Amino acid sequence: MFLNENLVLDYESGTKSFDISFSIADGKNQTEHTISINVTDENDNIPVIVQNPDPINVNNNFAVDQAIYTVNANDLDTDDNTNLSNWRIVGGNELGLFKIDPDTGVISLAKKDTDNHLLEIELQIMVSDGELNSQISTITIIMNTLMGIDDLHLTENDFILYPNPSTNFFVIKSTNYSELLSLQILDYTGKILIVNDKYQLNSPVYHNLAKGNYILRIKGNEVNKSFKLNVK
Numbered sequence: 001m002f003l004n005e006n007l008v009l010d011y012e013s014g015t016k017s018f019d020i021s022f023s024i025a026d027g028k029n030q031t032e033h034t035i036s037i038n039v040t041d042e043n044d045n046i047p048v049i050v051q052n053p054d055p056i057n058v059n060n061n062f063a064v065d066q067a068i069y070t071v072n073a074n075d076l077d078t079d080d081n082t083n084l085s086n087w088r089i090v091g092g093n094e095l096g097l098f099k100i101d102p103d104t105g106v107i108s109l110a111k112k113d114t115d116n117h118l119l120e121i122e123l124q125i126m127v128s129d130g131e132l133n134s135q136i137s138t139i140t141i142i143m144n145t146l147m148g149i150d151d152l153h154l155t156e157n158d159f160i161l162y163p164n165p166s167t168n169f170f171v172i173k174s175t176n177y178s179e180l181l182s183l184q185i186l187d188y189t190g191k192i193l194i195v196n197d198k199y200q201l202n203s204p205v206y207h208n209l210a211k212g213n214y215i216l217r218i219k220g221n222e223v224n225k226s227f228k229l230n231v232k
Helices: none
Strands: 017-025 030-038 056-059 067-070 085-091 098-100 106-109 120-128 137-144 159-162 169-174 181-186 192-199 204-206 212-220 223-231
Touching (some): 056 067, 085 098, 159 223, 192 204
Parallel strands (some): 056 137
Antiparallel strands (some): 017 030, 067 106
8 A cells, every 4th residue: 555646644734534445355255444544743834923013112111020022823733743832032132121931922021221222122033842943033122211302392401303304414402401411323223323422412413324213312410311313
């Protein structure tokens, strides 16, 4: 008995058992038999992480160890081949702000970004079914810890960034703050691109940044503020 070479057996999508009847004869007597062949499941499908189309918002009110989001996955296999484990973050967590429970896929805050490094983080996640690994899936997290132009109101000792969007320069204006400030521009990975340790408010800062979004930070005496700088 041979398996038809054109027949592909697949436990998940095909027939799970076959009853085959055959006869045996010796030229005089004949006997008929029926045997059953069962197709068993094989771990041949990788887990597929369910994509979340919307960013996850995290603000300053989130506590360390607080759950942020639960990642889910599907596996077309059955029984023990669908026991998902070893959830892990494989990229986008260079600052160690997040952690994931290896058994449940729950993402939680590992520590607060006290320096306001990032606005948007893309965590790369993987999971295993004990034998096969999923492909990398990206979870986008928006850190609502930074102050943008829409959040600013020009009041005493406050600051405003303009123009924003910017082309090749910007100005930070203050009502009555006159001390020199330390100014930094960072990309979303936290890489520092521009530094000015003696920035004078109300004076222009010229740049040749590529189009995109950046983090602008200013620090000084009792001043520690961040802005979202858009370059068009």
